[in-house]
Amino acid sequence: xVQLQESGPGLVKPSETLSLTCTVSGYSISSGYNxxxxxxxxxxxxxxxxxxxxxxxxxxxxxLKSRVTISVDTSKNQFSLKLNSVTAxxxxxxxxxxxxxxxxxxxxxxxxxTMVTVSS
Amino acid sequence: xxxxTQPASASGSPGQSITISCTGTSSDVGGYNxxxxxxxxxxxxxxxxxxxxxxxxxxxSNRFSGSKSGNxxxxxxxxxxxxxxxxxxxxxxxxxxxxVFGGGTRLTVL
Numbered sequence: 001x002v003q004l005q006e007s008g009p010g011l012v013k014p015s016e017t018l019s020l021t022c023t024v025s026g027y028s029i030s031s032g033y034n035x036x037x038x039x040x041x042x043x044x045x046x047x048x049x050x051x052x053x054x055x056x057x058x059x060x061x062x063x064l065k066s067r068v069t070i071s072v073d074t075s076k077n078q079f080s081l082k083l084n085s086v087t088a089x090x091x092x093x094x095x096x097x098x099x100x101x102x103x104x105x106x107x108x109x110x111x112x113x114t115m116v117t118v119s120s
Numbered sequence: 121x122x123x124x125t126q127p128a129s130a131s132g133s134p135g136q137s138i139t140i141s142c143t144g145t146s147s148d149v150g151g152y153n154x155x156x157x158x159x160x161x162x163x164x165x166x167x168x169x170x171x172x173x174x175x176x177x178x179x180x181s182n183r184f185s186g187s188k189s190g191n192x193x194x195x196x197x198x199x200x201x202x203x204x205x206x207x208x209x210x211x212x213x214x215x216x217x218x219x220v221f222g223g224g225t226r227l228t229v230l
Contacts, residue, residue, distance in 0.1 A: 036219075045123065045224040046158075046166065046209050059217055062121055095165060104154035105211045105219035106171035113165060 002026040004096050004111035012090075012118050018083040022096030022111060023076070030054045030074040034099040036107060037070060037081045039092040047092075051103060052079055059103070086118045124149065124210055124222035131228040137198040140225045142210030143191060148220055150191035154213035157186055157195045160224075161206045169208075170195060197227075205229040 008020035022035070029035065037049040050060040050070045058070040064083070072079040083090060093113040100108030125143040132138040142149065142157075149155055153173045158166035168177055170186040173193060183198045193212070197204055210222040 038221075046211075046221040048211070048219040048221060051219075061218060062216070100168070101154070101156075101171050103217065103219075104152070104156075104172070104213040106154075106156045106168060107158070107166070107211075108168045108171075108177070110165040 002098065002109050004098065004109060006094060006096055006111045006114040008094075008114060008116070010115060010117060012086055012116060013120050014087055014118055015085055018081070018086050018090060018094075018116055018118070020081045020094055020096075020114065020116070021078050022080070023078050024098075025077070027098075028074075029072060029077050029079065034103045035072070035079045036097050036099055037094065038097055038107070039094045040113075041089075041092040044092075048105070049081065049083075049094075051099060053103075088118050090116070091118045092116060121148070121214060121216065121218060121220045124212060124220055126208075126210060126222040126225045128223070129226045129228065131230055132197075132200045133230045134200055134202065136200050137196060138200060138227065139194050139196045140208055140210075140227070142193040142195070142212075142222045144193075144212055144220070145191055147216070148212040148214045149188065149193050151215050152213050153188065155186065155188060155193040156211045157184070158209045158211070159204075159206045160209065166209060200229055202229050
């Protein structure tokens with residue numbers, strides 16, 4: 001059974017870098033699938049942040065591209081998100097997910113999500 | 121990329137059918153048959169209900185169905201049940217090889 005688990009600080013100061021890791025269990029990232037980060041501000045909708053494949057370049061949401069880095073560590077079976085120069089607008093539930101249909105946005109397995117608050 | 125347009129709310133009585141629309145452009149919804157639908161209950165992770173416009177997911181009730189015409193995709197829920205009360209989101213693959221979500225629709229079962 002494939003499971004995803006997000007980890008990282010729940011509080012980040014404005015202008016600093018948000019760093020999260022998604023640990024995948026029950027499946028080897030290097031075997032395939034695209035892996036994504038998605039966020040949801042409190043009371044608002046879902047926003048796709050970006051995706052990565054174990055052997056390919058990441059793809060990012062154009063609105064976040066200048067501040068986002070997604071990377072993968074196959075040795076640890078993890079992929080990570082870094083979002084720099086954060087503001088209060090980046091306060092959200094951050095979730096990692098598996099795209100079950102190539103890169104087409106059919107996110108069939110999700111982590112439980114981790115709430116990140118940007119505040120001094 | 122702009123979020124896909126969904127009605128903010130929808131409602132229906134038990135047993136009725138309801139359709140939620142998701143409108144985009146020729147660069148996303150209209151560009152490919154890669155539209156997905158998600159159900160999200162409060163405090164829970166989204167659950168994939170439909171992918172590639174109309175393909176169902178194993179274990180998901182066949183009361184949920186999807187379709188598309190031009191730049192608008194639709195999710196239809198037949199035989200509405202109390203447990204269907206949730207937020208629903210569409211997503212679409214774009215011509216920029218990214219994914220965009222809709223703003224979400226809150227479904228109330230009266």
